[in-house]
Amino acid sequence: MTSPNRNRYKELWEKGTQTGQLRLSTERLSDLLLEEFPPEVWAIEGLIPAEGVTIISGSPGSFKTWLYMEMAVKVAQGESVFGHFPSKQMGVMVIDEESGRQRLQKRFKQMGASENTEIHFTSRIGYKMNHLYVDAIAKEAKEKEIGLVIFDSFTRFNNADENASGDMATLMDCYRQLADTGLAVLILHHNRKGVAGQSNPAMEMRGSSDILAAADCHIAVNRVGQSEFVRLTQTKNRDIWEPAPFELRFHENATEFEYVGEGKSSADRHNEQLKEIVEAVGLYPGLSKRQLVAQIKTDGFKGGDKKISDCLDELARTEMVRVLPGGRNSYKYYLPSDEPSAAKND
Template structure:
């Protein structure tokens, strides 16, 4: 866990300085994206700020715009393809006289501060390229903050001027308004449709096309933060992606009596790309597999149809499912923790279960307090020691129960009857109605399982689903494939039926968990822990009795700025050119090389160059200054091994 001693970094000092002046702040990653839900959590509380910076000592301070601070910012970008400051000068503005508060940004841009006025949001409609507006619903990185590229230099002064009347965003160019009824689809179903749309090339590079998809998603998700996360994820595939711009556009969408832009827009586009609406079925299960699972569960045949036909009003009136671990597991879900032997599956699983039993946060996620049945089929004796260590470290948890005696949830000892262990466990779940049931592990709880056989693995799915009938979530512990793919070993019917799958893998001294499937939220939320050795006492010879325990840690930084093959090729061309490199020289070298794009059309190769330069600039690998490109500070060799397809 992070040290309790506050590390006074420049960024922390900047955050505390703004908070002392009455301006709420929140932590941001070095790439400027928020580390918390900033709209709800931005604060001036010194203790909370110090807590954040103990956890994220390298975080920069984010500063909300609009009503929270009374501030608005004219954000001037400086990039190879656009220069906001030059664009304003071309319009006749004297930047130095616009405001006494101008903050220089690490990328060479500027933040010009003004007083915020009612109704000023984030739309930059009608303004030149490179000129953005940060108002209500937006934020900027606060002055005094630093990242590896540089500092946000300057002081935020009082007595700021009003927003310039001549730079009010034009209302006529605002993103398309939406109205009408929502389809009310589950978020995972919306995501499946949206992610079918290819957004890594020219398909949605036109701004109008991008806005139409965003407006439809905003309408269907009612502008929720979950919808924003999905819009960011989809938009992030494109080489020109800008996180701040994407959020600004999202905030500018609004409902009105104007043109309708509903989920039908996404549906039609997705279906044209081969997507099929299977909202009533598990996405990876065939009808025969579903029927086989129903038979294994023991669902009686009935002459009456089991289909349910729900009107929009029915859907609206149905209560939402309660979460067990918010954003990961909900009641009725079946999840799985997957990893190689010794990775720590049986350490993190009881740690999560113990947090649920206590109603405490785990890896940053809220839990709904409830009973937990931990089926220790693999090592009941060893698990007792781990539970004792959890009690010593976190206090008692009267709702946590270790279930001993389960040895076979698969086979019956009497022909024609279900497994007695499964029957006993089902009865216990029905009587106790826990929030979570953990089965550790599939291999030991289902002995003689033929993992690659659809029917056999279907029995595992059926057994797990049968334990969810009374509202519990079920968490299975299983082994990874030999290749370490992160997918549960065995027939795909298991992975298809899962609502959540967490792959854990050792990364040096830290174990990192990455979600490979998640129907309750995004998969981009890694968790990490270290393995701590705990002494429980002494044996009869006076030697220490020890056990292992999971201890939360910060996820390692992604090494990370992975490059696509075309972007990697553009960087390789750059490295071969005499330094410094002009825009014209690099562009022509890329066009001539045909390694970035093999298109016969020179204009297509030129566009590929433009996308590659934007991606490298956005990732901070190259810098444009004084008319030339140079490598950013740091060793770009660090990224060579992570280039996608670099070895091709």
């Protein structure tokens, strides 16, 4: 079951392989400009397109499975995902090759699924992705009125080398065919080992670049240390500008993720640190740099000695703080409003 357009070219290709002559049937742009398409629809607003391929990638322990489960339950129930992103109610199919039946049951119960939740699944059946499997999934989706199909995880559906661009392009074409039938396709994938902290989180995803190239959307998932917080960064979206990175909170017995808010830029965090250090100079006027560094760290500043020292130097250059001789080759730090009167008169 493929799209009518793909079927047409498939027939031409098969005829060409039989006759040794391939007829290429092009279309006029003017016809495309007059064609009417249904309005743009999202399975999850701004995150998962209703007719596209989305990849969620992250390291082990980054809550990927919990994330897709909330998405599945909320989409099936027509509720906002993470309490923030509206969803379009539709049936969901989960093709699980990771968790197994018992863990699926336990976690879906925790995430609020009920007997009335329109989620269908297979678990650890071992099928590999090919055109036969694509047709079977598309047929089942049509019969069960399913709009979102979730694959957990990418590596379990193929035996090929993930770094082989040709093999990955062929594999991703299978997922593309499913999207062409009108399905939202969500694939979970793993990150490379030992590459956390890349300036572009998309580069942390394992395998050939053809995997990312074939996706319509990509969401990178990074857990904040071993905390309850996870940061989601959409690195690719073919339909809209990527939303700002945002953080979620998920504790052990939670029934859903808590939306914390949009992540701050490096400049925002730096300015907040400068403000924190200015406040410290105001609280402890007349301390040396060494004393200030020790006191600011004691007060819980999130940064090392060099970071505090560099910030103090920047504040001095911009005259947000004043640095005055303190005797015995030492210097004392003050706010302009707190500096000794003798220094002001100088």
